[in-house]
Structures are given as structure tokens and as C-alpha cells.
Amino acid sequence: TMAAKFLGQFLLERGTITSAQLLAALDAQRASNPLLGELAVHHRMLDAAQARRINERQRAEDRRFGDIALEMGLLDAGQLDVLLTAQKKGRKLFGQILVEQGAVSAELLDAELVAHRRDLDEANHALALGIAGHTLADMATSTIRVCNRLFPRLAGSQCQASGIADDAVLDACDVTAHVRIDAGSESLLVGVGCSRATARAMACSLLSITPEECDEELAIDALGELVNVLMGYVVRDTLAEDASYRAYPPSTALSAADLASSRSTLALSMASQRGDFVLIVG
Numbered sequence: 001t002m003a004a005k006f007l008g009q010f011l012l013e014r015g016t017i018t019s020a021q022l023l024a025a026l027d028a029q030r031a032s033n034p035l036l037g038e039l040a041v042h043h044r045m046l047d048a049a050q051a052r053r054i055n056e057r058q059r060a061e062d063r064r065f066g067d068i069a070l071e072m073g074l075l076d077a078g079q080l081d082v083l084l085t086a087q088k089k090g091r092k093l094f095g096q097i098l099v100e101q102g103a104v105s106a107e108l109l110d111a112e113l114v115a116h117r118r119d120l121d122e123a124n125h126a127l128a129l130g131i132a133g134h135t136l137a138d139m140a141t142s143t144i145r146v147c148n149r150l151f152p153r154l155a156g157s158q159c160q161a162s163g164i165a166d167d168a169v170l171d172a173c174d175v176t177a178h179v180r181i182d183a184g185s186e187s188l189l190v191g192v193g194c195s196r197a198t199a200r201a202m203a204c205s206l207l208s209i210t211p212e213e214c215d216e217e218l219a220i221d222a223l224g225e226l227v228n229v230l231m232g233y234v235v236r237d238t239l240a241e242d243a244s245y246r247a248y249p250p251s252t253a254l255s256a257a258d259l260a261s262s263r264s265t266l267a268l269s270m271a272s273q274r275g276d277f278v279l280i281v282g
């Protein structure tokens with residue numbers, strides 16, 4: 001099956017760059033693209049506790065950091081402009097960084113970008129065909145969009161659907177958390193399964209802690225919290241505003257393979273810079 005890949009992974013698999021060059025470029029890209037909260041703390045417009053409070057509200061409300069900071073009276077419009085300008089000025093594209101670091105020439109990058117775009121188009125077409133006609137196609141598409149929107153904020157990483165998850169991918173998930181809601185005659189399910197390493201990486205981003213501070217129990221709790229947030233947005237996108245529903249707390253009792261074995265679920269492979277994971281909708 002075709003799988004959508006990030007540019008770095010694509011270039012690595014083609015032998016265009018080495019893993020050391022990939023890691024160096026990713027580090028440089030992260031440094032060039034700080035979050036608005038980090039910039040505000042760096043410029044001493046906010047302290048770390050204030051930035052954290054805004055981040056916590058962001059998780060619940062799906063709004064921009066700057067809009068919440070203005071509403072809370074923690075930043076004014078002039079300060080926000082300064083921060084946004086600084087963020088935009090520093091931001092660099094991954095390919096641009098590879099050229100600057102001498103990993104590839106500008107000509108080679110241009111050719112590889114064309115090949116990568118073609119690869120992505122084929123993978124997206126294969127995914128669309130894979131879920132076309134499935135009763136959960138609309139919910140799957142909506143949930144993928146929610147992930148695309150929230151992951152940069154929640155997990156400090158972009159994510160993208162890379163195909164339908166097969167048995168091998170499902171069996172490779174060490175931990176899986178899911179949330180179910182009942183809304184009258186229908187129920188919705190959202191689950192995320194991944195390796196222990198990916199769960200820890202996501203937890204460190206979600207909770208703003210170091211790997212040393214994150215044990216396995218905390219990583220599993222954080223995965224449950226991540227799924228809870230995703231479900232909150234899926235409900236908002238899927239159910240009528242006045243719909244009443246009952247939400248169950250996150251559960252880690254079932255494996256990804258167990259959840260995906262039901263006819264009423266669809267399991268999707270997802271790629272992220274924190275590690276690959278499986279998104280299960282039902």
C-alpha cells in the first residue's frame with residue numbers, strides 16, 4: 001500500500017539524506033519555529049505559568065494562542081504583533097534548512113520536491129479509494145482533519161493519514177486508549193494506538209515535561225487525555241449543537257487490534273514527527 005510520508009522521511013528512504021542530516025535539519029526547523037508562548041516568555045512579555053494557562057485553554061477551546069492571550073488581558077495587540085512578526089520572520093521550511101546545511105543542493109531539492117508531491121498525491125488517492133463507500137468515511141475524514149488541526153498544538157508535531165492500518169501495524173501498538181460516547185441511538189468511538197516510545201514522546205509534548213519525568217503510567221494517562229480532547233472536537237464537528245450525549249472516561253482495556261476487529265470501526269495509519277500511530281474511529 002502507498003503511504004504518505006513527511007519530506008524528511010521520504011528523502012531518508014530514498015537515500016538522498018542520512019539520518020544524521022535528517023535529525024540536524026529537524027532540530028534546526030524546531031528552533032526556527034518556536035511556539036508563540038515560547039516567544040512571549042523569551043521576550044519577557046509572559047512568564048512560563050501564564051503561557052501554560054493559555055495553552056491549557058487552547059486545548060479546551062481550539063482557538064489561537066494570541067486570541068486567548070488578548071481576551072485574558074495578558075498581552076495587548078501591539079505585543080501580539082511583535083510576537084507574530086518575530087515568529088514569521090524566523091520560520092524556515094524543512095527543504096530550505098537542508099540546502100542551508102549543505103545536505104542537498106537547491107537543484108536536487110527542487111527535483112525531490114516534485115517526486116514527493118507526486119508520492120503524496122498517490123498516497124492520498126489510495127487512502128480516499130480505501131475509505132470510499134465505507135459507512136465511516138465521513139467520520140474518518142472529519143477525525144483526520146481534527147488531528148491535522150490539533151496535533152501541532154497538542155503534540156508539537158504535524159500529522160497526516162498515511163493509509164488503512166493493516167494487521168501488522170495494529171499488532172505493533174503497545175498501548176491504546178479510546179473514548180466512547182453514546183448519543184441517543186448512535187455511539188461514537190475514537191481511539192489512538194502506538195508504541196511505548198511514541199506514547200512517551202506525545203506525553204512529553206502534551207504535558208511539557210522531559211523524557212526523564214515521564215514514566216509509562218503517565219504516558220498512558222496522557223494518551224487517554226489526548227484521545228479525550230480529540231473526541232471533544234469530533235463531537236463538535238459531528239453532532240448537532242443541542243444534541244445530548246453521555247461520554248465515558250478514556251479506557252486502555254482494549255488493544256488496537258481488538259478495537260479494529262469490529263465491523264463498525266475503521267483503523268487508519270497516521271504519520272507524525274513524534275512517531276507513527278493508529279487512529280481508530282467507530
